[in-house]
Amino acid sequence: MTTAVAEAQDAHDEHHGPEKGFRRWLFTTNHKDIGTMYLVFSLVMFFIGGSMALVIRSELMQPGLQFVHPEFFNSMTTMHALIMVFGAVMPAFVGLANWMIPMMIGAPDMALPRMNNWSFWILPVAFGILLSTLFMDGGAPAGGWTMYPPLILQTGDAFPFLIFSVHLMGISSIMGSINIIVTILNMRAPDMWLLKMPMFVWTWLITAYLLIAVMPVLAGAVTMLLTDQFFGTSFFLAAGGGDPVMFQHIFWFFGHPEVYIMILPAFGVVSEIIPTFSRKPLFGHDSMVYAASSIAFLSFIVWAHHMFTVGMPLSGQMFFMFATMLIAVPTGVKVFNWVATMWRGSMTFETPMLFALAFVFLFTIGGFSGLMLAIAPADIQYHDTYFVVAHFHYVLVPGSIFALMAGAYYWLPKWTGHMYNESLGKLHFWLSAIFVNVTFFPMHFLGLAGMPRRIPDYSTQFADFNMIASIGALGFGFSQLIFVWVLLTAKKGAEATDRVWEAPKGLEWTVPSPAPYHTFDKPPKARIAQEAFE
């Protein structure tokens, strides 16, 4: 099977190989090229957003003002969040989706390849505009990534650029998710039934539906902000009869599903890796699909748990509190199934597995602190403190970012045709795992002690834990340079086999390593390919 596919692809490449030079990247419609561009772009954004995090942590290393003006500090927190959410995590998962989904379902490419090119190239423009605001009169946006009015309307010249760039990011995400859904629903190999699809494909299908539902809501909210600022409307201006709290409701109707947009594909990646390195099939595949779908559904009816302190009827608080707690059930199903997959498996601990294991353990910590925040009366104490910062960073850093790292190490040999440096990979993992906890765990204590978030200075009682967190952040940041080195030297390792690992399952492992420029010109028989490996 593998040989037949390889021969067919070699013949095909002679006629339709990639173009040379920049035209290949500018005009490409190849899903692998576009996937690579998404991944490189997100890595660049990860370092830009990360350097902003280091500015924040350097300023907070000691009480008092050290390095930056408070207004610039606020710009850093705002830009760090916008860049990490929309520029690093989301595009990185879209990059993985572009690379892997067509190969996993036996499709020759994405269903709408030209739109795929557009949805990528909109992103550098959007973030070029956003980053240019750092040099504008009044500075970059500083009202927080939530963009609450009336505060955000005090932004200087940067305001319309912020709104425009958020619109562009939204358009890019919507186009990307339309492409993913259309591809999965229409381009699967004949034997690839929906419930036979790999978990990564399933979680991305659900994520793409979430994106199509909520990115237009964010776009609608920022459009209304724009008209309030420049066209005399009063959607959110109390003086004109508008309602600023309505913005918060609309924003979080987008914002909470957004959390799952960043974590569901991570669940998919981990669900691919744990079975491979446990040498067992994924425990409860179908229940994982139903759990991911349940999480997606519930994410639409919990948004006001971000707003308990804004004020709402007691019945509203009760509803949003219990609905939020309900999410723990399908999430628990997933964690149970990952553990059950490993149970009595023949486990080995290569770098992707290490990151995946850390994901399961540390993401669960983030999940538990989320349950604490869901309790409405307790949230009045926790709200707007560093406890919240600790919570969502546990979800997003050892959660989403670790899953991305796991996925990158797992599929890198398939992309490059060479094994990466395993020792450096493990060093990268251990430094990341240690420093991520040194950075974010003390923030729980700071929050419980009452340290508010989004401030450049603090009371001296918080000094020790802030010093520890800042040292951890610097360590974590510089540890990521190891990953860059691993990538730069990725082609120097031993040649990878087609299967790469000992027990991977799925169509992507039936094509040669590196994956040819064109794969599956003719639809493969999914079941035949699977059986060849079992």
Next chain:
Amino acid sequence: MTDEEKDRRRGVRRTTIILVAVALAFYLGFILIGVLRS
């Protein structure tokens, strides 16, 4: 072009149109909520 390919193209077109319509409905719908409440 085989019948199978034609069906696939038709499916791609139909799914795309539905998804674009859904996205537009959410965008305009939420702005309409804003208009009705303000």
